[in-house]
Amino acid sequence: MGVDIREYKNNLRKKYRGWREALSPEEKRERDDRIFRRVIRCEAVQKADTVICFISTPIEVDTHRLIHYCWRHGKQVAVPKCLEQRGRMAFYLISSWEDVEVGKFSLLEPAPERCQKLTDMERSVCIVPGFSFDPQGYRLGFGKGYYDRFLSSYKGIKLGICYSACVAPKLPRGRFDVPVDFLLTEKYVKKI
Known part of the structure; x- marks a missing residue:
């Protein structure tokens, strides 16, 4: 009898x-700060004109500080909006929290009527969320498939950000899963 991969x-x-x-809030802040410093020193981020980034929730690696950094340094910031078409996202440029x-899913998303799609x-880098990554760059997302679909056609550099304690030796993967190009944790940057 096979293993139920969804349950796993x-x-x-x-x-x-x-x-x-x-x-603890202090531990999270310290880890987030270390990851932030690694991300902004990353050559792909420094060279990018546009940073495609998720807006973090409280349990994710903080991206609010990264978004502010990009605004201050003249980079465009594009964030995802989940579309009605199941599993699809569009990205919109935001220039402030307004x-x-x-x-959808109670996430902060761009207001399309106020933002440019x-x-x-070209010349973008994508910051990729995940509950977990493995050393081969594969990720365990939130289970809805939005990033999997987007990453399958994204041609730019993909940076996975994650806490080192959430890096698994090997994650289950499907034939459509796409690995990130770099994995950044509070302890290291790994080129895949």
Whole structure:
């Protein structure tokens, strides 16, 4: 009898969610700060005109500081909006927090009526979220498939950000999963 891969992935999500929720605010801030410093020193980020980035929730590696950094340094910031078409996202340029609103899954998303849709992804880099990554660059996401679909056609450099305690030896993967190009944690940067 085979293993139910969905149950296995859900158990991994619970494990890594529990670890993240157990972090004290001080520990989280310190880890987030180390990851932030690694990200902004990354050559791909320094050279990019546009940073495609998720807006973090409390259990994710903080991206709010990175978004502010990009604005201050003249980089465009594009954030995802989940579309009605199942599993699809569009990215919109935001220039302030006034450009976002609570959207699908209670996530902060761009307000399309106030933002320009990102159509040119040349000279961009994508900051990729995940509950977990493995050393081969594969990720365990939140289970809805939005980033998997986007990454399958994204041609730019993909940076996965994650806490080192959430890096698994090997994650289950499907034939459509796409690895990131770099994995950044509070302890290291790994080129895949």
